[in-house]
Amino acid sequence: RIIFTSSTVGHSGRAFWGPYAISKFAVEGMMQVLADELSDTPMRVNAINPGATRTRMREKAYPGEDANTLKTPLDIMPLYLHLMDPAMTDIHGQCIDAQPKRK
Numbered sequence: 001r002i003i004f005t006s007s008t009v010g011h012s013g014r015a016f017w018g019p020y021a022i023s024k025f026a027v028e029g030m031m032q033v034l035a036d037e038l039s040d041t042p043m044r045v046n047a048i049n050p051g052a053t054r055t056r057m058r059e060k061a062y063p064g065e066d067a068n069t070l071k072t073p074l075d076i077m078p079l080y081l082h083l084m085d086p087a088m089t090d091i092h093g094q095c096i097d098a099q100p101k102r103k
Helices: 020-035 056-061 073-084
Strands: 002-005 045-049 094-097
Touching: 002 020, 002 073, 020 045, 045 073
Parallel strands: 002 045, 045 094
Antiparallel strands: none
């Protein structure tokens, strides 16, 4: 299994997020290329967009936000574990949102 971590700005660009958004667009592109190249193998390649998550990076980007309203990385982990399960073979080449987009 190969699982990349992306971001909402990795598939929907946003003003003032230039370098970060470009890096996440590249992550999603790399995931898609590898998924296509490995499509005839047992290897599964996907990406996860964790969404707004309680991290130091998020705190620096949104200093006025109440971090207690955000999911923690531990809250997102079950999706990673699900995609790492050897029995999971039907999801391939997808970028999966770990939580609904915030408004």
